[in-house]
Amino acid sequence: QGSRVFHPEDTVIETAHSLIGGDNFTMMAGPCSVESLAHVRKMAAVAKQGGATVLRGGAFKPRTSPYSFQGLGEPGLKFLRQAADEFGMDVLTEVMDEDHVEMVGKYTDIFQIGARNMQNFSLLKAVGKTNIPVMLKRGMSATVDDILNAAEYIAAGGNEQIMIAERGIRTFDNKYTRNTLDVGSVPVLQKLSHYPVIVDPSHAAGHTEFVTREALAGVAIGASGLVVEIHDDPAHAFSDGAQALKPDEFQAMADKAFAIRSLV
Ligand code: PEP
């Protein structure tokens, strides 16, 4: 179902405030974690100002360590929803557990399946039975065929509103970057499938100083959108502060991204 062979046209996903895929370019931004209502509102204002139509934020966090902040849970989803509604944006948030699909679905416009859950087949099947769009993030050790097959698990349930996110993979040298942004996978994924391909430069770069240029590389190679982490006080962020763009950095990146997009 995901293959171009049987479905030559691009999939265009329509949400309340966004068109994703085809000739559209979609900016998505927000904090790694929802921290409080006041904070997520502030970040929504920054995201909106930069041209984002989708507000991202995690309330259920797949942290590497069980002792790290795990997210605010359902109260966090309420804050995220409220902030997005106030600014006329869509919500993108991670669902980690098939038992949470129904509950998270009450608040979100787009489910995020995180890299660590890319092959959680029961979770994929569960979101595949909903009619809510899904952003499927590439696992850190997943091949192109692995992620296309994972997307197929969602589509097989009837939900073909899928976007694929390249967020960097593990390579032999991730000393200076958190992961290696596989920019070359973007046109490959677009050739093989009709789903929108989104680039996440934040989890690839891992360090703020490299995020903008990886983002722009993603735009230049033809991604349908970007998903970027932002924070006004990265040193005190609940998660992923080291890779957050500050408001002025996000604005500058977004301006360049839209300018480059108009050329490709
Ligand atoms: C995130 O988006 O904050 C996240 C945890 O992403 P990934 O699954 O790509 O690591």
Ligand code: MN
């Ligand atoms: Mn993050």
